[in-house]
Amino acid sequence: MTANAEANTYYIVFHPNGGSGSMTTLTCKYDQTYTLPAMSFTYPSHPSKYLGWNTDANSYYATYAEKQQIRNLTSVNGYTFHFYAIWDYAPDLTCADRYFTLYEAQTGVITEAELLQTVTSTDREDGTTQIRVKNYTINTFKDLTASSVITITYTTTDSRNNTTEKQAKVTIVDTGTTKEGPMDFDGKKQYVRFIAADYYQKDYTFGGLEATSKWRSDVTYRNTLTAAMNNVKGEDGNWSHVVKSYEFSTEDIEQVKQYVSDNGIGNSIRE
Ligand SMILES: [Ca+2]
Numbered sequence: 001m002t003a004n005a006e007a008n009t010y011y012i013v014f015h016p017n018g019g020s021g022s023m024t025t026l027t028c029k030y031d032q033t034y035t036l037p038a039m040s041f042t043y044p045s046h047p048s049k050y051l052g053w054n055t056d057a058n059s060y061y062a063t064y065a066e067k068q069q070i071r072n073l074t075s076v077n078g079y080t081f082h083f084y085a086i087w088d089y090a091p092d093l094t095c096a097d098r099y100f101t102l103y104e105a106q107t108g109v110i111t112e113a114e115l116l117q118t119v120t121s122t123d124r125e126d127g128t129t130q131i132r133v134k135n136y137t138i139n140t141f142k143d144l145t146a147s148s149v150i151t152i153t154y155t156t157t158d159s160r161n162n163t164t165e166k167q168a169k170v171t172i173v174d175t176g177t178t179k180e181g182p183m184d185f186d187g188k189k190q191y192v193r194f195i196a197a198d199y200y201q202k203d204y205t206f207g208g209l210e211a212t213s214k215w216r217s218d219v220t221y222r223n224t225l226t227a228a229m230n231n232v233k234g235e236d237g238n239w240s241h242v243v244k245s246y247e248f249s250t251e252d253i254e255q256v257k258q259y260v261s262d263n264g265i266g267n268s269i270r271e
Contacts, residue, residue, distance in 0.1 A: 008077040016041040017084040033071045048087040057084040060125045091129045093166040095119035096206045102174040105141040112136045121156045131156045147174040
């Protein structure tokens, strides 16, 4: 037997682990110091942050950092280590556009909590993450005086400081008559609600009707809504579903124009 005529050799093979590309295998000799190479894989298609290396492909934590110095990881001659790139996936936000009346905006219905009802976050490592509305102030909505579309930004940050932002549109409609609208049996003001064909059958959190809505549960209401949502104009120019139609004479239109010029539209001039 000869004693250590040649130093032991071991190898480190790098794997993209969800990313792509290839990196050169590192060949190491016993009793020598090496610097791990810079990570040069292509990132995964999901927005990610690179955390470092781990010999366990399924770990969400890195045990070796990029460019870390290593020495004598093993004394076993010919041993091969497999180093997997560890990625943190950015959280995913799912949200829906929202619709409110100007009356609701002005009376403080559009709270941050209300806007958070229609957004969800999922994160591969954390499960879920806390969401906020960026730069939220209720006065953005309370101070409105006319129909508006406001873009809000939802933002969330996971435990590895990986932030995702997503925008949604909040449409505020001045329904005009709403202020004078009748009261419900419980004394609350009745609001005019808007709902679009793309949303009315979806879950409430995705812009659809509330689970307890009469428009969902009551067969007469449901059928009326379905007919309205499937309303199409035929080749004869008639709508397939008509509840009520209004006809305006030239004189009526002139009167309306005069009224608007005197008083403004939707209470914007006269309170
Ligand atoms: Ca994450």
